[in-house]
Amino acid sequence: MKTRTASPGVSSRGAAARGAAAQGPTEIPGRTVCHAGAAGGSQPAGDQLTSWLALISFSVLMTFVLSEQWAVPRIVPADSPLSDGFSADRTRDVLHELEACGPKYVGASGNEVCAVQAVLRQIAKSAEGRESRLTLETQSASGHFYLDFIGGFTVAYRNLTNVVARVRGRRPNSTCALLISSHFDSAIGSVATSDANAEIAIMTELLRLFLHDPLDVDVVFNFNGGEEFILPAAHGFVTSHPWASELCAQINLESAGSGGRELLFQVGPENRWIVEAYAQHVRRPYGSSISQVLFQTGIVPGETDYRIYRDFGGIPGADFAVLTNGWVYHTWRDNIEHLDFRSVQRYGDTVNDFARGLAKKLGDGRPTGDDVSDSAVFFDVGGTFFVEYSADLARKMHVAAAIVVLSSLLVRRGAACAGAIFKAALKLFLAFLSSLFAAAATGALVAFTPAALAGSGHPELAPLLFVPPALAAFLGCLKLLGRDESLIEEGSIALASMLCLGLSLSSVAVQGSYPFLLWSVLPGLAAFCPRPLRSVSVVVAFALPWLLHLQFLVLGLDLLCPLTYRTGAAIPGDVVVAAFFGLMTGLFLSLSARFILPVPHWATKMLCLITFAMAFGLALWIFPYSYDRPKRIVYQHTARSQATWTLEENGTATAHWEPMESGIWTVSQDWNSLDTMRKFAPYGLPNGSEPHDNNIGLYGQVPLPFPMKWLLTGGAWAKRSAPEVPVGIDVQLASVPVSVAGEDLRKAHVSVRGPPNMMLVLSPRLLGLLRQGCSFQWLCCRNATYKLALHCPGTWHIFVG
Incomplete structure (x- = not known):
């Protein structure tokens, strides 16, 4: 009885409270209280x-x-008609031939001879019966440029090879051509099946398809022979090849893994029409402008040939890469065994669709107006459709x-x-x-x-x-x-x-x-x-x-x-x-x-x-490493030598060669340093390994082609006899007196001859050199130390001053 009598009163107070909430803020003397709930009697946020x-x-x-992240289509058989489109099965011969060349780093015969011949043979096979629509040539490129990447690089290159093919389109009078590019060189120690032999194979198959069913405009394929060592071959093509001036758009094919979907991660600069072509023609879209923001701001460090074509050639375009299974990237395990050919099929389908869409837009010439001046916001929704609109x-x-x-x-x-x-x-x-x-x-x-x-x-x-x-x-x-x-x-x-x-x-x-x-x-x-x-x-x-x-x-x-x-x-x-x-x-x-x-x-x-x-x-x-995800190390057998020059008053220089120990330099590429290897000998460090001091000598005596010793710390050094090199090392120095603002200074000329993949560290701080410039746009100063990676054999001439 008492409970029943009290209940109506409680219910009445609850109803009053809910009514207050529905009305919004409640005025209380001295303050305003905002209640949860919405007008119209909605339920609390935490229902x-x-x-x-x-x-x-x-x-x-x-x-x-x-x-959906790893969704890949079925592979089109090699014997299917060309009208069925791209076939990953037909790329296998290309991949086997390129893999047989072994590591293809710049300066090695695998890259300069074997890979070039393999690409030429495969292009000839793709063009059988339709050679009249194809123009094929090899380009030997030399030059230099500066790239603001990881603190800045000056890249000088000589006699790098690009294999360049041009497939004529339906409109012979078109003023535009489309560039599709990738590279066949590799990182040291890798056969580079996914990065980027697979992309080279995709290009040979696309060449076959475009010869069979031409696009509206000409398509130029650049099979470039030097990307891994800071993008020189692309620079040689875009700055010196006569076809470069006709290019109105580019598609750059890259990889940082061996499978999965190809990500559209850079587009432009500006030129929203490129994203429109992608949205309208690609069947399975995958991309986000967030990735472009991350690359442009440097939050995710990395560069591809796309940047060279964009910055030095003014060619807008798109950059693609596959990412799945990135553990094989730049290792000896980047081989056909680990390549997912379903991913190759998807990649090829996408580039085929996209290239045809771009060609349609380029058929009437270079785009103009807002489509050129404006960037795009874009993203895919579950890989099913693509959203894009102007920035x-x-x-x-x-x-x-x-x-x-x-x-x-x-x-x-x-x-x-x-x-x-x-x-x-x-x-x-x-x-x-x-x-x-x-x-x-x-x-x-x-x-x-x-x-x-x-x-x-x-x-x-x-x-x-x-x-x-x-x-x-x-x-x-x-x-x-x-x-x-x-x-x-x-x-x-x-x-x-x-x-x-x-x-x-x-x-x-x-x-x-x-x-x-x-x-x-x-x-x-x-x-x-x-x-x-x-x-x-x-x-x-x-x-x-x-x-x-x-x-x-x-x-x-x-x-x-x-x-x-x-x-x-x-x-x-x-x-x-x-x-x-x-x-x-x-x-x-x-x-x-x-x-x-x-x-x-x-x-x-x-x-x-x-x-x-x-x-x-x-x-x-559990152990952090496995057969499919191994620990990465740099393991380098190195011959060292050091020379000190004494400058005479007449400008001549006398070299004093000092003997240095040779050996094996080992360094870890991840946070675990070399401790993991020390615990698992005899499969770890070479016998006699001792900690390597990166702070002694010129640039820490680190035999690394890139100036990144701050990144690879905690290495080990094991004394060994010097490795055999095909060509002896010869370094000559001469000095010329100069006068600037009444100050007597000297300009040094260094002549270097040696084997491929030689590294030279030059420190002019004791020579009293001019601080106003050096070869290859270097910014020089008295206390600078210059690290040069000389990948091609021959004589190099450098001046500092």
């Missing part, structure tokens, strides 16, 4: 039914993204949409709630930062334990190691700041809108702002749906942002885990992978915060702790 629907939707999307439109549309969404939040809740909404957004942003830092700190912890790089060698383990700390930190930060569920949904939408607004105002970052547009607009629209449909509409609204987020998460994992096996002993790979997971987890949670409110925070944090402890224990137990 459990919505969260369960969200969990199911997220699981389905994750399954779809994982299946100028994106800037206006994204800024306007962000402002509209923020304004609608204030209208919906009332201007008095503005402070509360932005406070909720700030809480979520701080929670995001805590998630990022917690994951990075966990990576640093793991890096200094025997579990280092276990997550990189076993990518399925990485989420279990680095997501739990990020999730726990996010929840902990929210609790520390006060777990106020009111306006958490509005806070997420406001945060996404402000991120969209900030990125859209940048001329570069605008191409990466589209995810935040979707994170703000779609949930913002769903918030206005009527109550009966709200649970479903909210989950549907988040589906597309989640899909794109998961796509980028899987792509990042595919790229970063193998990448940390070759970033050197100075960079802890676990921190890189962990920071990426912290970034992606923090963004996901802060922009989807409404779904984590029903989750019991204490129990979730305990689950995170248990999951991390189990994953960390497993990481301590």
Whole structure:
């Protein structure tokens, strides 16, 4: 009786509270209180039914993204008619012949003779019966240029070979031609089947197809013989070949793995029409302008021939690469055995479709107007369709949409709630930062334990190691700041809108702002749906942002885990992978915060702790390397010699040769340094290996062709007899007195002759040399040390002064 009498009173108070919430802010003497819920009687942000629907939707999307990431088509048989299109089976002969040449680094006979002959033979086979439509020649290129990459390189090259083929199109009077390019040289020690013999094979098959079914314009194929050593052959072609002036677009084919989908990761500069051609003609699109932002800003370091054609030839175009199984990249395991021919089939289909689309646009000449001057924002949706629009439109549309969404939040809740909404957004942003830092700190912890790089060698383990700390930190930060569920949904939408607004105002970052547009607009629209449909509409609204987020998460994992096996002993790979997971987890949670409110925070944090402890224990137990994902080392047998010149007053120089020990230099390419090898002798370091001091002598006496000793630290040196070299080394120096501003200085001329792949370190600091310039656009100074990698045999003439 008493309970029944009290119940109506309790119900009445609850109804009054809900009514106040529906009306927006409540005036209390001295302050304004903003309630959760929306006008129209919507349910609280943390509704459990919505969260369960969200969990199911997220699981389905994750399954779809994982299946689509490595989706490849069936291989078209070699005996199929040419009208059936590209056939990966017909590329096998090319690959076997190029692999038989062995390592094809610049200066080696495998590259300069064997590979060139193999490419010429395969082109001749592709052109059988249609030779009249083909013009074929070899180019011997020499030159030099400066490239601002990893601190800056001056690249001088001589007698590099490009095999250049031109297939005539349907329109003989067209003023434009299309360039398709890749390289047949390799990194030292690799036969380069995927990087980039497979792309060379794709080009020979495309040449066959274009001879059978011509494009609207001529197509120029550049099979270039020098990319790995800082892109010289492409420079030689684009600056000195007579056909280069006719090129209106380029397609550059690259690889950093042996399978998976080809990623469109750079387009332009500007020239949105190129992205339009891709969107209109490619059957299975895969690309994102976010990757272009990462490359343009240098966050992801790397260069391809695409940049040379773009910067030195002014040729706009597109850059493609496959990334899956990057553990074989630049190793002896990059062979046919590890190549996925289904990936070759997909790659060839894409380039065939794309080239035909570009040719149609080039048929009437060079594009002009806004299509040339404007960049593009682009992304694929699950590999099924492609979205692209101009960066100028994106800037206006994204800024306007962000402002509209923020304004609608204030209208919906009332201007008095503005402070509360932005406070909720700030809480979520701080929670995001805590998630990022917690994951990075966990990576640093793991890096200094025997579990280092276990997550990189076993990518399925990485989420279990680095997501739990990020999730726990996010929840902990929210609790520390006060777990106020009111306006958490509005806070997420406001945060996404402000991120969209900030990125859209940048001329570069605008191409990466589209995810935040979707994170703000779609949930913002769903918030206005009527109550009966709200649970479903909210989950549907988040589906597309989640899909794109998961796509980028899987792509990042595919790229970063193998990448940390070759970033050197100075960079802890676990921190890189962990920071990426912290970034992606923090963004996901802060922009989807409404779904984590029903989750019991204490129990979730305990689950995170248990999951991390189990994953960390497993990481301590398993070995980070395997047969398919081996440890990378540089193992170099080196003959050293050192000469000191004494300059006489008349300018002549006398050389004093000093004997130096020869031996084997070994250095690790990952964070684990050489400790792993020391523990697993006799399969590890050479006998007698001692720590190598990178700080002694000229440039640390490091026999590395690139000036990157800061990256490859902790090496070992084992004394051995000198290796046999085909040509003796001869170095001559002469000095010429010069006068600048009344100061008597000298200009030194150095003449070097020796075997291929010789390295020369020159230090003029004791010679009192002129500081105004040197050969090949070097910036000289008295205290500089110059490192030269001389890959081609012969005599090199260098002056410093």
